[in-house]
Amino acid sequence: xxxxxxxxxxxxxxxxxxxxxxxxxxxxxxxxxxxxxxxxxxxxxxxxxxxxxxxxxxxxxxxxxxxxxxxxxxxxxxxxxxxxxxxxxxxxxxxxxxxxxxxxxxxxxx
Amino acid sequence: xxxxxxxxxxxxxxxxxxxxxxxxxxxxxxxxxxxxxxxxxxxxxxxxxxxxxxxxxxxxxxxxxxxxxxxxxxxxxxxxxxxxxxxxxxxxxxxxxxxxxxxxxxxxxxxxxxxxxxxxxxxxxxxxxxxxxxxxxxxxxxxxxxxxxxxxxxxxxxxxxxxxxxxxxxxxxxxxxxxxxxxxxxxxxxxxxxxxxxxxxxxxxxxxxxxxxxxxxxxxxxxxxxxxxxxxxxxxxxxxxxxxxxxxxxxxxxxxxxxxxxxxxxxxxxxxxxxxxxxxxxxxxxxxxxxxxxxxxxxxxxxxxxxxxxxxxxxxxxxxxxxxxxxxxxxxxxxxxxxxxxxxxxxxxxxxxxxxxxxxxxxxxxxxxxxxxxxxxxxxxxxxxxxxxxxxxxxxxxxxxxxxxxxxxxxxxxxxxxxxxxxxxxxxxxxxxxxxxxxxxxxxxxxxxxxxxxxxxxxxxxxxxxxxxx
Numbered sequence: 001x002x003x004x005x006x007x008x009x010x011x012x013x014x015x016x017x018x019x020x021x022x023x024x025x026x027x028x029x030x031x032x033x034x035x036x037x038x039x040x041x042x043x044x045x046x047x048x049x050x051x052x053x054x055x056x057x058x059x060x061x062x063x064x065x066x067x068x069x070x071x072x073x074x075x076x077x078x079x080x081x082x083x084x085x086x087x088x089x090x091x092x093x094x095x096x097x098x099x100x101x102x103x104x105x106x107x108x109x110x
Numbered sequence: 111x112x113x114x115x116x117x118x119x120x121x122x123x124x125x126x127x128x129x130x131x132x133x134x135x136x137x138x139x140x141x142x143x144x145x146x147x148x149x150x151x152x153x154x155x156x157x158x159x160x161x162x163x164x165x166x167x168x169x170x171x172x173x174x175x176x177x178x179x180x181x182x183x184x185x186x187x188x189x190x191x192x193x194x195x196x197x198x199x200x201x202x203x204x205x206x207x208x209x210x211x212x213x214x215x216x217x218x219x220x221x222x223x224x225x226x227x228x229x230x231x232x233x234x235x236x237x238x239x240x241x242x243x244x245x246x247x248x249x250x251x252x253x254x255x256x257x258x259x260x261x262x263x264x265x266x267x268x269x270x271x272x273x274x275x276x277x278x279x280x281x282x283x284x285x286x287x288x289x290x291x292x293x294x295x296x297x298x299x300x301x302x303x304x305x306x307x308x309x310x311x312x313x314x315x316x317x318x319x320x321x322x323x324x325x326x327x328x329x330x331x332x333x334x335x336x337x338x339x340x341x342x343x344x345x346x347x348x349x350x351x352x353x354x355x356x357x358x359x360x361x362x363x364x365x366x367x368x369x370x371x372x373x374x375x376x377x378x379x380x381x382x383x384x385x386x387x388x389x390x391x392x393x394x395x396x397x398x399x400x401x402x403x404x405x406x407x408x409x410x411x412x413x414x415x416x417x418x419x420x421x422x423x424x425x426x427x428x429x430x431x432x433x434x435x436x437x438x439x440x441x442x443x444x445x446x447x448x449x450x451x452x453x454x455x456x457x458x459x460x461x462x463x464x465x466x467x468x469x470x471x472x473x474x475x476x477x478x479x480x481x482x483x484x485x486x487x488x489x490x491x492x493x494x495x496x497x498x499x500x501x502x503x504x505x506x507x508x509x510x511x512x513x514x515x516x517x518x519x520x521x522x523x524x525x526x527x528x529x530x531x532x533x534x535x536x537x538x539x540x541x542x543x544x545x546x547x548x549x550x551x552x553x554x555x556x557x558x559x560x561x562x563x564x565x566x567x568x569x570x571x572x573x574x575x576x577x578x579x580x
Contacts, residue, residue, distance in 0.1 A: 002267075002518040010270045017277055020292050030548035034284035034291045037536045041273050048270040055266075065517055071319050072510060075485070079506055082489050083499050095486050102482045110478075 003059070007052030014046035070109035078102050117160055120153070121450045124161040125457050128168020132175075132188075139169035143422040155430035156443055160450040162426055166419045167219065167402050167451065171458045174211045174395055175469055178204060180484050182314045182491070186305055187366045187398045189526065190373035192313065194383060194390025201386055205466055206336035210344045210388055211395040212462040218352040218396035219455040222403035225356060227448045230407050230439055240361055242542035244558045249535040251566060252367055253528060255374045260521040268524045275528025276535070278303055285537055298500035307492050307501045308508055308529055312522045314488040315509025318481050320516075340388045347376055347393035354393075355400030360408055370527055372397030403451065410438050 017038055027033030078098050085094050131142045142165055150158035173188035178195030191211065198207040240248070253276075257268040281292045282302025293299040336344070351372040358368035376393040377383040383390040409420050413434040427434060438444055475483075492505050512522050546552035553559055 002264075002520070005518075006267050006270065006515070006520070010274070013274055013277065017292065020294070024289075024291055025287075028548060029543050029550070032540045032543060034287055034289060037539065038277055038280050038292065041276060045270060045273045045277070048266055048273070051266055052270070065514065067514065067517070068319070072513070075315070075319050075509070076506060078485060079489070079502055082493070083502055086493065086499075095490075098489070099482045099486055102485055103478055106478045106481070 001056070003052040003056035007049045007054075007056060010045050010049030010052065014042040014049060017042040018046070068109065071106075074102065074105040074109050077105070117157060117446065117450060118453065120157045120161040121164050121454045122457055124164025125168035125171075125454045126461065128165040128170075129172035129458065129461065131165070132169035132172020139166045139419045142169070143419050147422055147426065150426055151429060155432070156446055158430070159423065159426060159443065160447060162423055163406075163447060164450065164454045166423070167399065167454065168458060170399050170402050171212065171215055171462055173398075174215070174391075175208065176487070178207045178211065178391070179469060180314075180480065180487065181317050182484055182487055183309055186309065186530065187369040187394075187401070189309060189313075189523075190369045190394035191391055191398075193373070193523070194386050194388075197386025198388070198391065203340075203386075203388075204469070206340050206388060207391045208466045208469060209336050209463060210340065210392050212459055212466070214344065214348045214351065214392045214396040215399040216455050216459040217348055218355060218398075218400035219403055219458075220452060221352050222356055222359070222400045223448055223451040223455065226403060226406055226410075226451075227445075230411060239558055241556070242538040242545065243553045243556055244562070245361065245538045246535060246542055247553075247559055247562050248361070249531050249538065251562065252371060252374075252531055253524070253535070254566075255378075256370065256524045256527040260524050264520075267520060271520070271522065272524035272528040275525035275530075276532030278308070278525075279529040279532035280536065285533070286540065296500070298498050301496075302533075303504060303529075304492070304496045304501055305526075305530060306495045307505045309526060310488045310492050311505040311508025312512040312526060314484050315505060316512035316516055318485050318488070319509060319513045336388065343388050344392035347372075347389040348396040350375060350379075351393035351396030351398075352400045355397030355402075356404045358397070359401030359404030366401075366530065368401035369394040369398040406447075410434050410444065 021035040021039040021042065024035035025033030026039060027036050029036075078101055081098050081101060082094065085097070089097070127142065127146075128139065131139065143162055146162065146165065150162055153161070170187065173183065174191050174195065176182045177188040177192035178199050181192055181196040183189045183192050195204075195207045195211070198204065253272055257265065257272050260268045277292070279302070281299055283289065283300060284291050290300050351368075354372045354375060355368040358371055361367070372393040373383070373390065376389050380387070380389050405420055409424055411434070413424060424434065432438065432441065432443060488505065489502065492501050493499075515522065542553070543550075554563075
């Protein structure tokens, strides 16, 4: 599970970087372009990701992630309050609002 | 002149201000010096330089407080302290961690100031030995050790995270050509991702989202002062941290690298480092402060600023008409600066030890209140250091990522170190390849490079031999 998840993340990240690198100059070893370093690292990351995914097929153990989605949503809601009101409310009122929201919300989500 | 009351006053203002900004995540010494810079121009030359220097080294003290108590690193260099310091705090030993951190910083600060005074010219030659090729190997060495010594116990995952960190660090404008790269068309990414955003997301936000309560974990806060065992255990780590920080501080980015390097060395020596032991606090804190003081050596000897804060101090020196170089050491300002640093370090120790009693009270708060405060500190720190709403969302994204992978007991340290060192590594690699005209074998011409490479090779041989015998 761990290897599969991390492997997938590495593969996605490397593919995204490889695609993005196509838009940039690669250059040569003497005069490296903006994409030179990142492209080579991305290919290396891709190999690591593939190794992890392959490993996961041989040694797959399902581990429940046990994420508290409500807590994640509460944190996001607090961020949303900050982002939305940062220019509208006096700063100290904004901070008190976020703190109170988090403390009250935590009682229901934990 | 050294006992001039106004100079002492400015030194005190500087260290108090530095401690305060060190506590606030994201503000940091560099930003504070930039804000103070216009005001410093109106002060007499010596006063302004003494104050600005005091802000710089004072910030290193403040950074450890929030790292230990709230798992929020005020300064990037405080991240290694956070790993063991926060675990100690949860075990009711925050007082010991903070006291040893203050003593370690004080010792390293004083030792390096004395080195600065007596050995600056000879130590400065050391920094000239490091060209781009040696620096490339040193950075790779730092990254390799972060991967080997991370808590994940999985080399491939740690290496992958380190590369992800390097790739994230490359987002933004290309340092040589100036065009945006890997920004995905998002203008907010043109300046790159802030290290404050990343570190707050990976550590603070992950902690905020965790459901686990501290209330049953935080034991009674018994002793504010460390016991004899802790003091004895800290002596050698402080020495080691001072030496590591003293040398790495001479190099660009070394003041930050030094605390990581000291932590890794300590972890290599003691397997318990990482589980909440005093050695994991003492050594990086000493290294961090030693690095800050020794970064004055290349600045004053050659005018080489090793970070943004040093660049501002150099600018101030030049505006006030001082010329840095070997002759600077004969100038009265140098002696005044050294005395003010000794004095400043004493003030920091006196200021910090009594404050520990107040700081540890924070841990008596229920975990929900503590997490609420962490949330506020993280939001304020990220927003005001970058002035971007986008960075807040990014911080949340990194928080979720860290929260998910923390479920598998994976250490995110290699990612963070990769992020920090990656751009420096790329820049030096590009520079060295331009110098060597693309001939990679020219790396082997450097004696220092060969020395580091052979040391690394011998180390790996030793590890393999040990594994075979086991």
